[in-house]
Amino acid sequence: MNAKNRLNICLAGCMLVFNVACTDLSETVYSEINTTNFYTTRDEVMSAVLRPYTHSRAVFAAQSRENVWRMNEFSADQLAWPQKGIHGYDSGKWIQFHYHTWNDLHATISGAWSLLFQGLGYCNSGIEGLEAREATDMGITEEEKAAFIAELRANRAYYYLQALGTFGNVPIVTTVGDPEYPATNTQQEVFDFVESEMLVVINDLPEMNSGNSGRFTQIAGYAMLADLYLNAETWTGTARLTDCLTYCNKVLASEGGGQHGAVALDENILTPFGTQNTESSNENILVISYDYQASGDRCNWASDFYHFAQRNIDGGNRNGNNGVVVVPSAYDAFDDKDLRKKEWMLIGTQYYQSDPATTVKGTVEYAGEPLVFVKEIRLNKSGGTESTMYTGEENSGARFNKYRGGITTADDFCNNDYVLYRLAEFYLMKAEVLMRQNGNSATSEAVELVNTIRMRAFTESDWATGNYAYTVNSLTMNELLAEKGREFIFEGKRRIDLIRFGKFLTGSWWDHEPTASEHLELFPIPNSQLAVNPNLIQNSGY
Numbered sequence: 001m002n003a004k005n006r007l008n009i010c011l012a013g014c015m016l017v018f019n020v021a022c023t024d025l026s027e028t029v030y031s032e033i034n035t036t037n038f039y040t041t042r043d044e045v046m047s048a049v050l051r052p053y054t055h056s057r058a059v060f061a062a063q064s065r066e067n068v069w070r071m072n073e074f075s076a077d078q079l080a081w082p083q084k085g086i087h088g089y090d091s092g093k094w095i096q097f098h099y100h101t102w103n104d105l106h107a108t109i110s111g112a113w114s115l116l117f118q119g120l121g122y123c124n125s126g127i128e129g130l131e132a133r134e135a136t137d138m139g140i141t142e143e144e145k146a147a148f149i150a151e152l153r154a155n156r157a158y159y160y161l162q163a164l165g166t167f168g169n170v171p172i173v174t175t176v177g178d179p180e181y182p183a184t185n186t187q188q189e190v191f192d193f194v195e196s197e198m199l200v201v202i203n204d205l206p207e208m209n210s211g212n213s214g215r216f217t218q219i220a221g222y223a224m225l226a227d228l229y230l231n232a233e234t235w236t237g238t239a240r241l242t243d244c245l246t247y248c249n250k251v252l253a254s255e256g257g258g259q260h261g262a263v264a265l266d267e268n269i270l271t272p273f274g275t276q277n278t279e280s281s282n283e284n285i286l287v288i289s290y291d292y293q294a295s296g297d298r299c300n301w302a303s304d305f306y307h308f309a310q311r312n313i314d315g316g317n318r319n320g321n322n323g324v325v326v327v328p329s330a331y332d333a334f335d336d337k338d339l340r341k342k343e344w345m346l347i348g349t350q351y352y353q354s355d356p357a358t359t360v361k362g363t364v365e366y367a368g369e370p371l372v373f374v375k376e377i378r379l380n381k382s383g384g385t386e387s388t389m390y391t392g393e394e395n396s397g398a399r400f401n402k403y404r405g406g407i408t409t410a411d412d413f414c415n416n417d418y419v420l421y422r423l424a425e426f427y428l429m430k431a432e433v434l435m436r437q438n439g440n441s442a443t444s445e446a447v448e449l450v451n452t453i454r455m456r457a458f459t460e461s462d463w464a465t466g467n468y469a470y471t472v473n474s475l476t477m478n479e480l481l482a483e484k485g486r487e488f489i490f491e492g493k494r495r496i497d498l499i500r501f502g503k504f505l506t507g508s509w510w511d512h513e514p515t516a517s518e519h520l521e522l523f524p525i526p527n528s529q530l531a532v533n534p535n536l537i538q539n540s541g542y
Contacts, residue, residue, distance in 0.1 A: 088322070205256075274404065276415065301400065
């Protein structure tokens, strides 16, 4: 049994044996795990260490939950969940994200808050439990105890990093249930907490190797610090570009290990996302681990991304809600020769995976007719020309194809790990830092970094003849933002990039006009939390 199988079996097991009642930090929270009758074996310790990872699937992955991923993507300029005929209105909640008209009663915002703080509760409970017992009483060594606590603290810091970018001013709580009503901390205080936690524990984290994929390692810690420092000016008002560059360089130099030795860019743009992306990718740095064959768990793209007849298209075993599409302006941002446009999105006539000569048929407006995905979001069937969040049909919009689960009979069916950090991000992150340090103008090194990533998206002949390489004159900040969008589409990063580049409030895209309301760069503290915790303070503007 390989390391990924062992991890996923343990992840599945820990969901059954380790549940802590900590959904809301604004309520009285009690641990159900007494350290005198738990944490008595290494397996029980591992259940505590791994439990936050299973929860991360609900919070950060692109799957069917009211989670952070949805908030980051649906409020940005690439993805949307428009109404398509009689389907997809869903009380207008996806439309509100696109138009930036959400409020503190929004169900997804409330759900994401609860998921974030439930995960923090799992981290806190694990840390407390391990710190309360001697290593020998738990069947582990002192070195293992220190490493496990460091891993839990790193995971907690990651949860707080995401809370910082989403809600900004949130309570910092490190003890389960204490205080009963935690007070709001400022963005600066949350930033300082994330930074200090990672700097304290990073040397106690193991180097990444093929046996610990899906867990926090040193290189994942460096990646997280680079991410934190890149956004420091947005979150605290003080730029930390030099610190960001320091940790980008550590990642690029493969300090802190790699999945298979040194980290390296994968030649094929599908490799980081495939069904064997742990076994075959050198690029991935931190993933959410899945192994459908070993545990029965997979990243559930079906509900958000898949068409009603998706199983016919890809040979899988799930159809979906026909929800998320690429907005037309984002689709048009890709050159037609860009392999990311061809490989990461579905467009055009769809055929049976089992019979490529037979077209898949539509089920609603195009029932009995060939299913043809089109980039437009409009009522083509009735000759409509208006294109809005309300005017979609079942075939409107290019579709998600970045992760492919394969066919049901494959040995690695739906074993795709979901990527949180991969090496390509730090090429473009370093390029951004260099340009910001150079008055927002490109340097030759920045151009080389961006072109190294961009080159993979074209065939050798197209790259050689098509004038696709950037120069110091053509690589502007706007172009860098566009290239980040093309490279990381579907990966849950777009909202943060738009904010950092000053486009989230001022930009126009497809059916979205500038909102120019500064408070929208943070989501509101959910009304449900304010109602039960008098010490929470609503974010300004809500």
